[in-house]
Structures are given as C-alpha cells and as structure tokens.
Amino acid sequence: xxxxxxxxxxxxxxxxxxxxxxxxxxxxxxxxxxxxxxxxxxxxxxxxxxxxxxxxxxxxxxxxxxxxxxxxxxxxxxxxxxxxxxxxxxxxxxxxxxxxxxxxxxxxxxxxxxxxxxxxxxxxxxxxxxxxxxxxxxxxxxxxxxxxxxxxxxxxxxxxxxxxxxxxxxxxxxxxxxxxxxxxxxxxxxxxxxxxxxxxxxxxxxxxxxxxxxxxxxxxxxxxxxxxxxxxxxxxxxxxxxxxxxxxxxxxxxxxxxxxxxxxxxxxxxxxxxxxxxxxxxxxxxxxxxxxxxxxxxxxxxxxxxxxxxxxxxxxxxxxxxxxxxxxxxxxxxxxxxxxxxxxxxxxxxxxxxxxxxxxxxxxxxxxxxxxxxxxxxxxxxxxxxxxxxxxxxxxxxxxxxxxxxxxxxxxxxxxxxxxxxxxxxxxxxxxxxxxxxxxxxxxxxxxxxxxxxxxxxxxxxxxxxxx
Amino acid sequence: xxxxxxxxxxxxxxxxxxxxxxxxxxxxxxxxxxxxxxxxxxxxxxxxxxxxxxxxxxxxxxxxxxxxxxxxxxxxxxxxxxxxxxxxxxxxxxxxxxxxxxxxxxxxxxxxxxxxxxxxxxxxxxxxxxxxxxxxxxxxxxxxxxxxxxxxxxxxxxxxxxxxxxxxxxxxxxxxxxxxxxxxxxxxxxxxxxxxxxxxxxxxxxxxxxxxxxxxxxxxxxxxxxxxxxxxxxxxxxxxxxxxxxxxxxxxxxxxxxxxxxxxxxxxxxxxxxxxxxxxxxxxxxxxxxxxxxxxxxxxxxx
Numbered sequence: 053x054x055x056x057x058x059x060x061x062x063x064x065x066x067x068x069x070x071x072x073x074x075x076x077x078x079x080x081x082x083x084x085x086x087x088x089x090x091x092x093x094x095x096x097x098x099x100x101x102x103x104x105x106x107x108x109x110x111x112x113x114x115x116x117x118x119x120x121x122x123x124x125x126x127x128x129x130x131x132x133x134x135x136x137x138x139x140x141x142x143x144x145x146x147x148x149x150x151x152x153x154x155x156x157x158x159x160x161x162x163x164x165x166x167x168x169x170x171x172x173x174x175x176x177x178x179x180x181x182x183x184x185x186x187x188x189x190x191x192x193x194x195x196x197x198x199x200x201x202x203x204x205x206x207x208x209x210x211x212x213x214x215x216x217x218x219x220x221x222x223x224x225x226x227x228x229x230x231x232x233x234x235x236x237x238x239x240x241x242x243x244x245x246x247x248x249x250x251x252x253x254x255x256x257x258x259x260x261x262x263x264x265x266x267x268x269x270x271x272x273x274x275x276x277x278x279x280x281x282x283x284x285x286x287x288x289x290x291x292x293x294x295x296x297x298x299x300x301x302x303x304x305x306x307x308x309x310x311x312x313x314x315x316x317x318x319x320x321x322x323x324x325x326x327x328x329x330x331x332x333x334x335x336x337x338x339x340x341x342x343x344x345x346x347x348x349x350x351x352x353x354x355x356x357x358x359x360x361x362x363x364x365x366x367x368x369x370x371x372x373x374x375x376x377x378x379x380x381x382x383x384x385x386x387x388x389x390x391x392x393x394x395x396x397x398x399x400x401x402x403x404x405x406x407x408x409x410x411x412x413x414x415x416x417x418x419x420x421x422x423x424x425x426x427x428x429x430x431x432x433x434x435x436x437x438x439x440x441x442x443x444x445x446x447x448x449x450x451x452x453x454x455x456x457x458x459x460x461x462x463x464x465x466x467x468x469x470x471x472x473x474x475x476x477x478x479x480x481x482x483x484x485x486x487x488x489x490x491x492x493x494x495x496x497x498x499x500x501x502x503x504x505x506x507x508x509x510x511x512x513x514x515x516x517x518x519x520x
Numbered sequence: 521x522x523x524x525x526x527x528x529x530x531x532x533x534x535x536x537x538x539x540x541x542x543x544x545x546x547x548x549x550x551x552x553x554x555x556x557x558x559x560x561x562x563x564x565x566x567x568x569x570x571x572x573x574x575x576x577x578x579x580x581x582x583x584x585x586x587x588x589x590x591x592x593x594x595x596x597x598x599x600x601x602x603x604x605x606x607x608x609x610x611x612x613x614x615x616x617x618x619x620x621x622x623x624x625x626x627x628x629x630x631x632x633x634x635x636x637x638x639x640x641x642x643x644x645x646x647x648x649x650x651x652x653x654x655x656x657x658x659x660x661x662x663x664x665x666x667x668x669x670x671x672x673x674x675x676x677x678x679x680x681x682x683x684x685x686x687x688x689x690x691x692x693x694x695x696x697x698x699x700x701x702x703x704x705x706x707x708x709x710x711x712x713x714x715x716x717x718x719x720x721x722x723x724x725x726x727x728x729x730x731x732x733x734x735x736x737x738x739x740x741x742x743x744x745x746x747x748x749x750x751x752x753x754x755x756x757x758x759x760x761x762x763x764x765x766x767x768x769x770x771x772x773x774x775x776x777x778x779x780x781x782x783x784x785x786x787x788x789x790x791x792x793x794x795x796x797x798x799x800x801x802x803x804x805x806x807x808x809x810x811x812x813x814x815x816x817x818x819x820x821x822x823x
Contacts, residue, residue: 138787139784142563142564142786142787145564146563146564146566160787163564163787163788164564164787166562166564166565166787166788166789167562167563167564167565167787168564168565169564318672318766318767319672321671321672321766481787481788481789482788483788483790484785484788485785485787485788488785488788495762495769498766498767498769499767499768499769501767502672502673502766502767502768503673503767504673504767504768513584516584517584517585
C-alpha cells in the first residue's frame with residue numbers, strides 16, 4: 053500500500069514538474085507575409101467587447117469582406133466588455149485557445165506581449181501589395197500603439213477611437229438663460245460660475261440636484277492631472293501622484309463634490325450617469341462619445357420628460373493644458389496563427405479601417421474615424437453638416453430620421469473639436485501595470501467623493517495598493 | 521494470493537475516482553505549492569527565474585490588504601458559523617417536531633441551497649438598501665431611522681452586520697438538511713423514555729438530541745469553518761467587484777479575494793505565484809483551525 057502511495061505521489065510530482073517545465077516559453081514571433089491569400093478555407097475568430105449594436109455593424113463589414121475573400125470565414129465573439137476580453141485572452145494564451153484577432157487597449161497588449169502572444173504589424177503595413185499609408189491615419193491614434201514599451205513597433209491598429217464629451221440638458225439650461233457654444237469646451241470655472249450665479253441647482257421644478265456627473269473617475273483623474281500639469285505615472289511604472297499639484301487638483305474637485313456641483317455615478321448606485329441624466333437628477337454628464345445612444349433623452353416620466361439634449365467637448369481647466377482622453381479599442385493579431393490566417397486577419401483589419409468603413413462605423417456609433425480621409429469623405433462631411441441644419445431650424449425643423457442621427461453628429465462634432473488635445477496615459481508592466489494604476493485612481497476619487505478618506509489618506513492608499 | 525487478487529480488484533474499482541482526484545485535486549494542490557516557490561513566474565510563457573522560499577509569501581504578508589482580509593475572514597467565520605449552526609439546529613428540531621406543512625417548510629428552508637449565491641447577494645443588497653429596502657422599512661415600523669447598510673458612505677461596521685445576516689441565512693439550508701436527516705435517525709425510544717419520566721423539553725434537547733446529533737454537529741462545524749474561510753462569492757454578490765460599499769472599497773475583502781486579486785493580475789510576471797502563496801497561507805490557516813476544532817471536539821462527540 054505504501055509503495056503504491058509513494059508511486060502515486062511521485063507520478064503527480066513528475067506530472068507537475070513536466071507541466072510546468074513543458075512550455076519553456078513562447079519565442080518572439082517571426083512574421084512572414086505571404087504574397088497572396090491561399091485559396092483554401094481560412095477561419096478567423098475575432099474577440100471584441102462590443103455590445104449587440106456595434107457587433108451588428110461589424111458583421112455587416114465582415115459580410116462584405118467575405119464577398120471579396122469567400123475562402124475566409126469570420127466568427128466574432130463578444131466577451132461582454134473590454135476587461136472581459138483581456139481576462140479571456142490571458143486564459144486563452146495559457147490554454148492555447150486564442151482567437152486570431154483580438155481587440156483591446158495598449159494596457160492589455162503589454163500583457164499579451166509579456167507572453168509574446170501578439171505579432172508586430174509593421175511587415176504587413178510596409179508590404180508593397182497589402183500595406184497601408186500610415187500618414188492617412190490620425191497620428192495620435194498610432195502613437196498610442198507605438199509607445200516606448202513596444203520598441204517602436206506597431207502591434208495594433210486603431211479601430212474604434214473615441215473620446216469623452218459632455219451631454220447637457222439644453223431645456224433646463226436655456227430655461228435659466230444659459231447657452232453654450234458646442235465648438236468651444238466649457239471650463240470648470242464656468243461651471244462654478246453657473247452654480248453660483250443661477251438657481252439651477254436644487255430640487256425644484258426646473259432644477260437639478262447635481263450639476264454635472266462624470267462617468268469614469270479613472271479617466272477623470274488621469275485627464276485632470278494632465279490639465280493641471282500634475283504628474284501621474286511614467287513609462288517605467290512609477291506612480292507620481294504624491295505631489296502638491298495633484299493635491300491642489302483633488303482639493304478643487306473635493307470642494308465641487310461638497311457643493312453638489314460634481315457627482316459620480318456611485319451617487320445613484322450606478323456604473324454610468326446616463327440614467328440619472330435621463331431622469332433629470334443631474335443636468336450634465338461627462339462620458340464616452342461611444343456611449344452616446346445611452347444618453348439620448350427618452351424617459352416620458354422623467355423629471356423633465358423627453359428634453360432637448362446638447363453636446364459639448366470635455367470640460368477643461370481655465371488656463372490649464374487642454375486635454376481629452378483618447379480611448380476606444382485597437383485591433384491586434386495573435387501569434388498562434390498560421391501565415392494564411394495572419395494575412396487574412398491583416399487584410400480584414402485593413403478593410404475594417406479603410407476610408408469608407410471607418411467613416412461609416414463612426415457615423416453609426418459615436419466613435420471617430422481613424423483616418424484623416426475618413427473625416428474628409430463627402431458622407432462624413434454631410435453627416436457633420438446636420439449640425440448647421442439643426443442650428444438653423446432647431447430640433448422641430450428636423451425630420452425624424454435627422455433627429456435620430458443628431459446625437460451621434462453632436463458627439464462626433466464634440467470629438468472632432470478635441471482631436472488636437474487627445475492624450476493617453478503610458479502603458480507599463482512590472483509588479484503592477486498601467487491598468488492597475490487606472491483602477492486605483494478610480495477608487496481614490498470615489499473615496500474622496502464619499503468622504504471616507506481624506507486626500508492625503510487616499511493618495512497614500514493608492515501608492516500602497518500599487519506597491520510604492 | 522487471494523488478498524493480492526482482491527487488492528487489484530479494489531484498485532480497479534477505485535481507479536475512476538482516483539484519476540479524477542489526481543487531475544482535479546492532487547495536481548492543482550501540488551501545482552499551487554510548486555508555483556508558490558517560483559521566482560518571477562511568467563504565467564503566459566510558463567517560464568521562471570529560479571526558486572525562492574519566501575519572496576512570494578513576503579508579497580502576501582506585505583500586501584496592504586492582508587490584515588483587513590484576515591480580520592474580515594476571521595470575523596465572518598467566528599461570528600456567522602456558531603450562530604448559523606445554532607439556528608440550523610433549532611430550526612431542524614422544530615421542523616422535526618411538526619407534522620403539518622413539514623414538507624412545505626423543508627422546501628422553503630432548502631431553497632437558498634439551490635439558488636445562486638450571487639443572485640442571493642444581490643437580493644440582500646436590495647433588502648438592505650437605505651431608501652427602499654425591506655430591512656429599513658421594518659425598522660421604521662418600530663421607530664428606527666433608516667440605516668445606511670451597504671450604500672454610498674456605508675461604514676465597515678454596518679456593511680459587516682448586513683453581510684453576516686446574509687451569510688448566516690444563506691448557509692442555513694444545507695445545515696438544516698443534514699441535521700434533519702440526523703434527527704430522523706435518532707431512535708424514538710430515547711424520547712419515549714424521557715417522556716415517561718416527564719423530562720422537560722429543554723433537558724431532552726440537551727441530554728438526548730445534542731449528544732446523539734454530535735457527530736453531525738461536529739461535521740457541520742468543521743465543514744462550515746472551512747467554507748467560511750473560503751468566503752468570496754457572497755462578497756461579490758452583495759458588494760460587487762469593489763468588495764465594499766461604494767466609496768469604501770475593499771472594506772469587506774476576504775482571504776480568497778486576496779487570491780483572486782493576485783490572479784486578476786496574472787498577465788503580470790510573478791502575480792500567479794503570489795496568488796498561489798496566498799492560497800497556501802489560507803490553506804495553513806484553515807488547517808490550523810480545523811485541527812484545533814478536532815482537538816476541542818474530541819471529548820464532546822459521541823459516536
């Protein structure tokens with residue numbers, strides 16, 4: 053009996069060792085670009101974090117792509133959000149069950165690269181037949197994917213880029229005699245002035261309990277740091293928030309929170325402020341341009357009924373550095389794919405980001421085109437032109453179809469105004485990662501909002517959570 | 521010769537269970553121990569930079585959340601388990617004594633066992649809602665003002681009370697079921713004899729029911745302690761991924777949440793070894809309290 057038990061235990065031990073020693077690591081991948089796509093069945097799986105509406109738009113793109121390349125079969129699978137894509141991909145890399153294409157953020161790609169699981173796209177980009185002209189892409193979007201940590205290589209192409217915007221209850225603001233110029237950003241100082249000089253804040257009939265909601269406390273922290281000129285992180289993974297400027301910024305916002313000028317969705321036990329905005333609990337809400345459709349007023353029984361909505365660029369600091377968050381997923385090819393699958397994937401990426409498709413996807417979603425030529429197409433310019441018509445004839449002068457499209461046009465216009473201020477936080481990986489720093493910055497702001505920690509305590513806690 | 525033959529047969533019959541145990545129990549345990557001693561283990565590549573004895577355990581003990589996680593886990597275990605065992609015992613004795621609607625009540629008490637913990641957690645978060653939760657409504661009937669149990673700015677204390685009520689309630693079902701089956705196996709003649717002697721009901725409970733049910737009570741106590749040390753899903757169900765009320769993140773963090781926190785960073789070099797080390801620390805704590813439990817129970821369990 054003892055012998056058998058010893059034998060069994062030895063077997064398990066050897067099994068454990070061999071399982072752990074077995075891989076030996078995935079070597080950095082050589083990329084060979086085929087001259088043409090083989091005429092044999094090629095299956096491509098693409099993982100996204102999109103919801104159904106965007107998945108339908110993607111499917112239409114895939115259907116038209118496979119008309120040109122009938123040998124390619126494309127299956128898309130939503131992982132229920134972008135962090136879901138990241139978690140599923142990490143597990144899939146280890147299990148060897150990766151998709152062919154994965155969408156995500158540089159934070160995620162840095163982790164995949166830690167397992168050599170994605171390939172550089174430069175050889176495809178520079179290929180004489182299959183290549184693309186990078187000069188036509190918005191440079192800021194490329195820079196996000198070409199950070200120092202990627203050694204100057206491009207591991208992902210921008211696909212659906214967005215920024216943040218402010219939706220506001222035009223009906224209530226105009227009732228108080230307040231109008232905004234949608235081509236200019238509103239500043240925090242102007243918001244304070246509105247709160248102090250009008251009676252828009254309150255629980256009365258044409259009043260809102262809170263003036264502005266901010267959806268993403270993480271984006272808010274990162275972007276405000278930039279506006280204030282306060283250091284946040286660097287490419288070496290150092291967390292630089294323990295400084296006087298960050299404290300000054302946090303004190304400024306703490307004061308606004310105490311006066312009901314600024315709120316986070318946790319005020320209403322929500323993840324986003326779209327419902328409180330529609331209900332009339334808050335008069336303005338800053339969130340992603342990609343979330344436009346969720347903010348459209350449609351609640352008949354809300355405090356203000358179906359009110360008129362306006363859209364502005366992200367709130368800025370007067371006299372500070374103008375800055376808006378650049379966000380939205382990029383698209384990469386997984387290394388565990390054959391040369392034929394890689395080429396088919398690249399051709400698909402090229403197709404999805406061509407002038408016509410990037411403009412079309414942008415017009416239907418609230419994202420912005422990733423190519424300059426996408427902005428310049430007649431269709432996209434006509435799409436943006438709806439704003440002029442709206443300014444001319446007002447909401448009632450628009451057709452029903454135009455009214456449906458208006459919020460997306462407003463969001464696109466607000467995004468367009470901000471293109472020159474787009475910025476991103478550096479991706480890094482060490483004992484912690486840039487995505488970990490973002491998560492902690494969100495919790496820091498929420499704790500200050502709730503009043504459960506002082507600014508100093510919140511800063512100390514964030515540093516200690518990130519091992520610094 | 522005959523014995524050898526029987527041995528082979530026995531091993532043959534045991535083989536399916538053994539294979540499953542090796543794959544799904546022994547291998548993961550050994551692997552966790554192995555991973556905990558690797559330096560800079562890269563999960564995505566399966567590579568590491570040699571072995572280390574204490575480095576990964578050092579990360580666990582130096583984790584700023586370790587003390588809170590251990591405190592919360594111990595409180596959850598040492599408060600909810602005894603209360604739940606006593607309530608389950610009393611409910612099962614009551615259920616065993618009634619004739620009418622016994623089946624209906626058994627079904628009601630057993631329902632939480634077949635309901636998803638996340639769903640129950642969400643339901644309890646709603647019950648404890650400050651503005652429209654049933655708990656505050658009922659407290660209002662007896663003159664209490666609304667209490668912020670789990671909402672924005674809720675304190676650790678209130679959140680912990682709400683959570684203990686939830687975990688105690690949700691863990692009753694299985695315990696009641698086990699106790700009830702134990703009670704039904706107690707020979708009726710003991711109770712008949714006690715009745716003949718006009719013994720009081722409390723005395724019958726203390727002198728007959730509890731001693732004869734002691735193996736079951738012991739089993740339930742041990743498994744409940746082990747289960748409570750592994751509390752995690754219930755925290756997610758009630759408080760979400762912040763592991764605490766909004767604005768008070770990680771207030772309800774537990775030891776298993778510490779493991780998952782490290783696992784969530786598994787794309788980062790070394791994080792999986794940290795998760796394995798945290799799991800082993802939890803294993804050690806659970807083993808210690810289980811051994812203490814067994815020692816204490818030795819003289820009190822009547823087989």
